[in-house]
Structures are given as C-alpha cells and as structure tokens.
Amino acid sequence: MREIKIDTEFIKLGQLLKMSGIAASGSYAKIYISEGLVSVNDEVDLRRGRKCYPGDIVSYEDQVLKVI
Numbered sequence: 001m002r003e004i005k006i007d008t009e010f011i012k013l014g015q016l017l018k019m020s021g022i023a024a025s026g027s028y029a030k031i032y033i034s035e036g037l038v039s040v041n042d043e044v045d046l047r048r049g050r051k052c053y054p055g056d057i058v059s060y061e062d063q064v065l066k067v068i
Helices: 013-020 026-034
Strands: 002-004 038-040 057-060 063-067
Touching (some): 013 038, 013 057, 013 063
Antiparallel strands (some): 038 057
C-alpha cells in the first residue's frame, strides 16, 4: 500500500490516479474509472469527480493507495 499525501481537504479520484502515476493522463483515469476498474473503500465508483478524503483506500488492479 502506497500513501498519497494531500494538502487539501479532499482530492478528486481522477486527480488522485494521475498524481499517483497509475494514470498517465486524465484520459486514462477517465477510462479506468468508467470501466469499473477502480474502487474506493472496496466499492467500485464510476465518478471521476468522486471526492477522496484522508483515510480513503483506492484500488486499481494490484495497486492500493491510501490518502493521507
């Protein structure tokens, strides 16, 4: 599990995927999310604008991120 530190109250899911390097661009993040490949706290979420807060766990394939 990798920890991703944010300096704001929340980060949008698409931005988080880009920031972590999982998605090379916003276009890739949109595809991953819309195809149901990304889960937040063990639930698939199809919203690129989903707000992720510290403590949230985001998973894509074998990569797991924890927002701190």
